[in-house]
Amino acid sequence: GDSVTQMEGPVTLSEEAFLTINCTYTATGYPSLFWYVQYPGEGLQLLLKATKADDKGSNKGFEATYRKETTSFHLEKGSVQVSDSAVYFCALSGTGTASKLTFGTGTRLQVTL
């Protein structure tokens, strides 16, 4: 079945550092890929998505590129802020309309001054 593997956390960075959170997936067909963010005490917010190979999703300075050849969707940001401290989830949606999401285990990011 479908699965998503994320790098273990927590990730601790200083403000303005470069961020990479690795995500790889296993799926049949051509899934859509997502990054969701969960701030402390809140629900999940969609951060960005990509629906086909070589698509780049971007939002709030975060980017991720759908790499079919490496089955990866790594999240990057050039300069993190303290306000980016949260848990980040990589997820995929199988082929079809609004089909169920399969999530990775989540990566906690802590940004310090």
Add this chain to the structure above:
Amino acid sequence: SAVISQKPSRDICQRGTSLTIQCQVDSQVTMMFWYRQQPGQSLTLIATANQGSEATYESGFVIDKFPISRPNLTFSTLTVSNMSPEDSSIYLCSVGRSTDTQYFGPGTRLTVL
């Protein structure tokens, strides 16, 4: 995106009791889902709430424990029945329309004593 609300936002319940969680969307949506997020864990899909018919449950989840209703295209409820401390989790509803993107409610934080 859609505006999604959940009630209650949090609750503390006694073992053996039941709690019904409501999910309300500000517009009609095709798909509604219920997820569970156990402490420090990722999200696991409980079921797909189908309008006008029985919910579709994932492996490991049964209707007797998690009965779900969806009377129309904007509202659904999830009941957690005969609760035990292992049911302490965040329960989230999500919605999707014609695209494969899902949007999440703020979650219901449940503690069972």
